[in-house]
Amino acid sequence: MYFWTIILYLLALIVVGAWRSRKVKTKADFMVAGRNVPSFVLLGTLLATWIGTGSIFGNAEKTYEVGVAALILPLAGVGGIAVLSAVAGRARRFEGFTVPDILEARYNKYARVFGTITVVTAYITIVSYQFRAGGAVLHLIYPALDPQVAVIIAAIFVIAYTALAGMSSVVYTDVVNGVLMTLGLIICLPVLMIKTHGFSGMRELVPADHFQFFGRLSGIEIIGLLLPAFLLVLGDANMYQRFFSARDEGTARRAVIWLVLGVAVVETVIILNAFFATGLHPHLKNPGHVILNAAFFDLPVFFGAIMLATIVAIVVSTADSYLLVPSTSVVNDIYMRFIKPDASDREIVLLSRVVVIVLGVLAYYLSTLDERFLAVALYAYTIYGAGITPALLAAFFWKRVSTPGALSSIVSGTVMTVVWKNYGLSITVPKALGFPQGTVVDAVIPAIIVSVVLLVVVSLATKPTPEKYERFAK
Numbered sequence: 184m185y186f187w188t189i190i191l192y193l194l195a196l197i198v199v200g201a202w203r204s205r206k207v208k209t210k211a212d213f214m215v216a217g218r219n220v221p222s223f224v225l226l227g228t229l230l231a232t233w234i235g236t237g238s239i240f241g242n243a244e245k246t247y248e249v250g251v252a253a254l255i256l257p258l259a260g261v262g263g264i265a266v267l268s269a270v271a272g273r274a275r276r277f278e279g280f281t282v283p284d285i286l287e288a289r290y291n292k293y294a295r296v297f298g299t300i301t302v303v304t305a306y307i308t309i310v311s312y313q314f315r316a317g318g319a320v321l322h323l324i325y326p327a328l329d330p331q332v333a334v335i336i337a338a339i340f341v342i343a344y345t346a347l348a349g350m351s352s353v354v355y356t357d358v359v360n361g362v363l364m365t366l367g368l369i370i371c372l373p374v375l376m377i378k379t380h381g382f383s384g385m386r387e388l389v390p391a392d393h394f395q396f397f398g399r400l401s402g403i404e405i406i407g408l409l410l411p412a413f414l415l416v417l418g419d420a421n422m423y424q425r426f427f428s429a430r431d432e433g434t435a436r437r438a439v440i441w442l443v444l445g446v447a448v449v450e451t452v453i454i455l456n457a458f459f460a461t462g463l464h465p466h467l468k469n470p471g472h473v474i475l476n477a478a479f480f481d482l483p484v485f486f487g488a489i490m491l492a493t494i495v496a497i498v499v500s501t502a503d504s505y506l507l508v509p510s511t512s513v514v515n516d517i518y519m520r521f522i523k524p525d526a527s528d529r530e531i532v533l534l535s536r537v538v539v540i541v542l543g544v545l546a547y548y549l550s551t552l553d554e555r556f557l558a559v560a561l562y563a564y565t566i567y568g569a570g571i572t573p574a575l576l577a578a579f580f581w582k583r584v585s586t587p588g589a590l591s592s593i594v595s596g597t598v599m600t601v602v603w604k605n606y607g608l609s610i611t612v613p614k615a616l617g618f619p620q621g622t623v624v625d626a627v628i629p630a631i632i633v634s635v636v637l638l639v640v641v642s643l644a645t646k647p648t649p650e651k652y653e654r655f656a657k
Contacts, residue, residue: 185324185479188488189495193340196499199356200347209528213349213535214280214511215428220354225429225438227358228504230445232421233260234364235309235501236316237412237560238450239494240471243457245408247470250393251458252400257450259409263416264443270579271439272432273655274423281508282420282575283516286593289578289651290586292520297593298571299516302420303509304597305567307542311549312559313502314338319472320495323479334550337498342543345503345510346536350428353503360500365445367493368452374486375459375477388462407625411561414568414631418575420508506546510538561627562604569596569630573638581642582652588642596634600626 207213220228246253279285282302287295317337322330345353379385385393392399400408416422429435453474460477467473478490514535519526526534573596574589603626 184484184488185491188492189320189324192492192495193499196344196356197347200344200352203352203355204347207349207351207532210280210515210531212351213532214515215424216350216354218278218428219430220425220428220434221430222434222437222441224354224358225425225434226441226445227361228354228500229422229425229438229442230449231357231361231364231496231500232425232504233264233416233419233442233446234361234449234453234497235505236313236498237309237501237564238453239474239497240312240316240319241560242450242454243460243474244471246454246457247461247467247473249399250389250461251396253454253457254396254451255400255405256408256412256454257447259412260416260446260450261443263413264439264446267417267422268436268439268443270576271426271435273579274426275429275432275435277427277654279427280424280515281512282418282423282571283512285423285575285578285655286589287516287520289584289655290574290589290648294574294586294589294593295516295520297590297597298574299512301567301570301593301597302512303542305563305570306420306505306509307546308549308559308563308566309505310341310502310543310546311552313498313505314341314547314550317341317495317498317502319475320491320498323472323475324491331551335547338543338547338550341499341502341506342540344499345506345543346539349507349511349532349535349539350424353500353507354425354428357500357504360496361445363496364493364500365449367489367496368449368456371478371482371486371490371493372452372456372459374482375456375463378481379459379462385459385462389465393458393461403624403628407627408561410627410631411564411568411625414572414627415564418568418572420512420567420571421504424508424511506539506543510535510542513538513542561625562600565600565604565625565627565630566597569600569627569634570594571596573631573634577638577642579655582649582656583642583647584638585642585645585647587645588638588640591641592634592638595637596630599630599633603629 211217242253242256245256277285283295283298286298314334314337318330318334321333321336322328379388426435456474460473463481464473464476467476475494478487482490514531518534570593574592577584577589
């Protein structure tokens, strides 16, 4: 039943993709769904995009480690989306296709290029662990399947589905994915609570510190956990590309306001599911799979099938979105901007599909390099959040920002993250400051500090371009 439930679900997505592909005739159809997405559909696709593998596997992994203290994790997405509501209408009015479109309009062509490099680097990293998560589901329901082959199958499906119709199919199937993930998680939570005899039963199954909400995480650990996701959502190219797809400014604003509630509910329910699943599997080799294991081994077949379909919906909806964005950016911001500006719609759609395949293959290669979920997610979030978000928000909210300031911010934020993470740079917080001995500063802190400081200092020291700000003001 598990196998056929998932197969039927995936086949349904392929059918929708094939059907929608017949309607894809222009660049706008493939990249922004013809700019005709209504509020409810926009809300569904925004929710399905944000609630991804980082939530169902990464947050579950942290919950397995620290217990109820993980309930702070939704604050990053909720807070970021609340701030983003002030940008949604303006972004739709801009009528671009990508975030680098905004960067060039506010700054210059070099901002577009550096922005594209950052988008591609961060987003194919995010896609890589979506592939691995999809492979984990396939391997669980069919253990005879080699784990690496399972990842390849997941990658092939996501690449093929994304290439079929682009945003035109993604936004509409995301509505179904959004409803499925919300209902599936809410329906299965009481079943897990009954299996573990609620909070009282959990006290006998997990260490006592799993019930410690305050003091379980140090202040600097909390910053390292929340800040990357907060910065990502503020500048998330997925969000902006969906704003560009909305029917109008009001549609974009309404969808984002409702999204705050949706993310708060769904991420909280994910953490609670992971908490009770921990009681059923206290010695997992891979803690990120705790909800997945509970669905397969502990839930009644009907509820297990719902939960597994929910997890697949979360993986697919995030993977296709994060694969579509860098592909769109390569075509729109490099090929059309610098190589062939007069490319026909037919050529653009064909090239977009080819780029989806190429970047998908690269993402698969990255998926073979690291087994962790949360660590890889936070790394990708930091690259994008520190590299793009400060300059992007400044485009909308700071008249005084200058082009050199923005370029300094984009480059320094990206480089600092990569160097800090990959070449062993770290500093330990002095014990005298009140942190536990040996507390290491996460890359997001120096990266965002350098990015923002250079944005401000260089902007104040160089000539601004206030005439460009009018297009982004209220």
